[in-house]
Amino acid sequence: MELITQWLGAINGVVWGVPMLIGLLGIGIFMQIRLSFLPIRKLGTGFKLLFQKNKQRGEGQISPFNALMTALSATIGTGNIAGVATAIVMGGPGALFWMWMTALVGMATKYSEAVLAVRYRETDKNGNYVGGPMYYIKNGLGKKWVWLGTLFALFGSMAGFGIGNTVQANSVAEVLHSSFGIDKAITAVALVLLVGAVLIGGIKRISDVAGKLVPVMTVGYLGIGIIVLGLNVTAIPEAFALIIKSAFTPVAAQGGFAGAAVWAAIRFGIARGVFSNEAGMGSAPIAHAAAKTQNPIRQGLIAMLGTFIDTIVVCSITGLTIVITGGWLTGETGATLTASSFSAVIPGGHYLVAIALAIFAFTTILGWSFYGEKCIQYLFGTKAITPFRIVWIIALPIGATQSLSLVWLLADTLNAMMAIPNLIAIALLSPVVYRLTKDHIHDVNADSLEIKANSIEIKTAMKTD
Numbered sequence: 001m002e003l004i005t006q007w008l009g010a011i012n013g014v015v016w017g018v019p020m021l022i023g024l025l026g027i028g029i030f031m032q033i034r035l036s037f038l039p040i041r042k043l044g045t046g047f048k049l050l051f052q053k054n055k056q057r058g059e060g061q062i063s064p065f066n067a068l069m070t071a072l073s074a075t076i077g078t079g080n081i082a083g084v085a086t087a088i089v090m091g092g093p094g095a096l097f098w099m100w101m102t103a104l105v106g107m108a109t110k111y112s113e114a115v116l117a118v119r120y121r122e123t124d125k126n127g128n129y130v131g132g133p134m135y136y137i138k139n140g141l142g143k144k145w146v147w148l149g150t151l152f153a154l155f156g157s158m159a160g161f162g163i164g165n166t167v168q169a170n171s172v173a174e175v176l177h178s179s180f181g182i183d184k185a186i187t188a189v190a191l192v193l194l195v196g197a198v199l200i201g202g203i204k205r206i207s208d209v210a211g212k213l214v215p216v217m218t219v220g221y222l223g224i225g226i227i228v229l230g231l232n233v234t235a236i237p238e239a240f241a242l243i244i245k246s247a248f249t250p251v252a253a254q255g256g257f258a259g260a261a262v263w264a265a266i267r268f269g270i271a272r273g274v275f276s277n278e279a280g281m282g283s284a285p286i287a288h289a290a291a292k293t294q295n296p297i298r299q300g301l302i303a304m305l306g307t308f309i310d311t312i313v314v315c316s317i318t319g320l321t322i323v324i325t326g327g328w329l330t331g332e333t334g335a336t337l338t339a340s341s342f343s344a345v346i347p348g349g350h351y352l353v354a355i356a357l358a359i360f361a362f363t364t365i366l367g368w369s370f371y372g373e374k375c376i377q378y379l380f381g382t383k384a385i386t387p388f389r390i391v392w393i394i395a396l397p398i399g400a401t402q403s404l405s406l407v408w409l410l411a412d413t414l415n416a417m418m419a420i421p422n423l424i425a426i427a428l429l430s431p432v433v434y435r436l437t438k439d440h441i442h443d444v445n446a447d448s449l450e451i452k453a454n455s456i457e458i459k460t461a462m463k464t465d
Contacts, residue, residue, distance in 0.1 A: 008409045015416035021270050023423050024280045028105030031112050031426070034434055039107040039304045046301040060129050060292035064302050066207035067291035071284040071303065073210040074164065074367025075310045076218060077360045078171050078335070079276030081353065084318040085337040088328045091268035092260035093239075094246030096319040098269025099276070103311035106279025107304040112426050112433045114303030116140065117285030118296035119436065125382050128203070131289025132371075133282035133422040134378045140429045149378070152282060152421040155414050156375040162411025164368020165392060166399025168361040173400035175335065175361075179354035188397035191365070195396060198366055199389045203290055206366050217359045218314065224352050225317030228345045232324045239323045256331020274419075277310040281415060282422030283371050297440040321345075365396070 032039065050065055062070070087095040113133070120139040121131030134156075137149035169191055173184040198205050229236060246265060253259035278284055288303045318338055322328050327341035335357055342349030369392050376388045426433075 005409065008413055012409060012413045012416070015413055015420075016271055020416055020419065021267065024109075024274055024419065025102065025105055025270065027280060027423050027426055028102075028107075028109045031108035031430060031433070032105055034430060035108060035111070035437060038437065039111045039301075040104065042301055043107075043305075043308065046305045049298055050302050050305060059294065061203050061290045062207040062292065063211075064291045064293055064299055066211040067288045067299070068302050068306055069210040069214045070203070070207045070287040070290075070367055070370065071306050072214050072218070072309065072367075073206075073363035074283060074287075074371065075276065075278050075306060075364075076214065076314055077168065077276075077364035078357065079272065080221075080310065080314045080318055080360065081338045081357050082171075082335040083272045083276050084315050085322060085327075085332075085334055087268040087272035088319060088322055089257070089333045089337065090260065091265040092246045092251035092257070093243045093319075093323050093328065094248070094251065094260075094262070094265035095269035095272070096316070096323070097243050097247035098266050099273035099311055099315055099319070102270050102273035102279070103277055103307050103315075106274070106277055106307045106311070109279045109426065110277075110284060110307045111300040111304040112430070113280075113282065113285040113422070114288040115296040115300035115433050115436055116426070116429055117289040118291065118293060118299050119432065121289040124377065129290050130374055130377065132286035132374060132378075133425055134375070135289070136285075136429060137421065137425045140432065141425065145425075148421045148424065152418060153375040153378040155418045155421075156283070157372050157379065159411055159414035159418055160368045160372030160375070161392070161395055163415050164364060164372065165395050166402075167411055168365045168368075169396045169399035170402070171335075171361045172358045175354045175357045179351055184401050185397075188400035191362070191396045191400060192393055194362070195365055195369070196393050199369055199393070203370055206370050207287075207290075209366060210363060213359070213363055217356065217363070218309070221314065221356045222317055224342065224346070224349070224356075225321060228321050228342060228349075229317070229324065231345055235324045236320070239320055242323060243319075255329035257329050273311055273315070275412075275415070276315055277307045279307045280419050280423055280426075282418055283368075286371050286374050287367070295440070296436055300437075 050068065060067075084096070084099070087099065091098075116136040117131040117133075120136035121129050122135055122139070124130050132152075134149035134153045137152065138146050141148070169188070172191065173187040176182040176187050177184055198209050201208075246260075247269075248262060250262055251257070251260045251265075274280060284303060284306060288299050291299050291302075293299045322337060322341045325341045325344045327337050327344065330337070330340065332340055335353065339350035339353040342353050346352070369389070372392065373385055373388050376384045
């Protein structure tokens with residue numbers, strides 16, 4: 001077992017090494033520049049589209065809003081609580097700055113993924129729309145690249161059982177046991193019943209649950225964070241100054257903090273940022289491919305909001321709380337650090353963090369169940385959906401009651417390996433994203449000119465009369 005762990009650790013060091021980090025940032029920067037920073041410029045437009053009910057018509061199973069909530073259900077999770085804390089402990093406060101940078105360039109990556117997912121999606125034997133990296137690789141790059149799509153589906157289906165199932169179940173069981181004394185076996189049974197009840201309804205039920213639960217849990221967590229920051233409002237400018245300074249200069253050892261070089265801030269900030277918002281991983285476009293829309297650009301503008309909300313908003317609340325309270329100097333790490341930082345300001349804050357972590361992990365299980373299901377379906381057809389759901393549910397109590405140090409390592413490795421085929425596809429299909437975006441902007445401008453011209457004609461006619 002020790003040999004396997006060492007072997008996986010070596011592979012993990014390679015796949016999450018400099019080439020991967022350069023690839024993730026590089027594709028994001030490349031797409032931002034090629035799109036003239038449209039994902040950042042059109043952030044407000046994305047939010048407007050998100051809440052335009054009954055105006056986004058098209059074929060699909062779920063609304064564009066629920067597609068985003070399904071994607072967010074899988075991304076807003078332990079990475080926002082434990083992942084941010086780990087990044088700051090390993091890389092210093094400057095790691096939070098590099099998480100922000102990862103999100104800003106990642107918005108272009110997430111936009112591109114969703115555009116391609118809608119453009120190249122298919123309908124399965126049940127009449128449902130399916131899409132994601134494996135489909136835009138197959139339909140966009142041609143038959144000679146099918147093997148690359150198969151690799152993504154293979155890595156995605158296996159990674160799901162780790163990062164999206166057993167690891168999340170373990171997090172729920174651990175936090176409920178340590179905070180409220182709930183037996184892990186009870187948590188395991190509850191997860192089986194709750195997740196099973198949702199999975200029976202497929203993507204529609206998953207999206208319905210996500211559409212209701214994700215906004216509530218996100219707003220609730222933000223509310224708690226805003227209270228903490230509000231009570232320490234005078235310390236916020238100093239915290240921002242420390243974060244920016246630490247992003248470009250080494251941080252000396254102090255208190256329980258071991259010290260960190262600039263490279264550590266960059267490495268852990270980018271790695272944990274990507275782990276949290278999944279920009280470039282290729283998972284989110286699987287959900288967006290099911291959206292009721294015929295316009296890839298509109299869904300792309302909505303999809304990129306996921307990266308912004310996850311990292312710029314939610315992760316910032318966690319990171320700023322840890323920095324402002326000085327929790328990063330205590331020697332604690334992970335969810336424990338986040339919980340103690342909140343408790344330092346709000347009595348019983350650790351209970352609130354525990355509840356948030358449990359809900360976040362639960363929704364991640366739901367979101368990743370859909371991702372894994374579609375990967376398995378791509379490999380083996382619709383007949384594999386029911387067996388997959390059964391195995392998914394069986395894996396939950398195993399994750400909730402067992403030690404998962406090896407699973408964590410394996411899942412993290414497979415998660416990185418998912419990104420490789422996806423990044424290659426985005427790079428090769430970038431002309432398609434650019435062309436679709438350019439055509440959309442041209443059509444929008446033409447419509448605006450037509451409306452303006454009609455308005456002028458009407459006004460002229462009225463004056464003549």
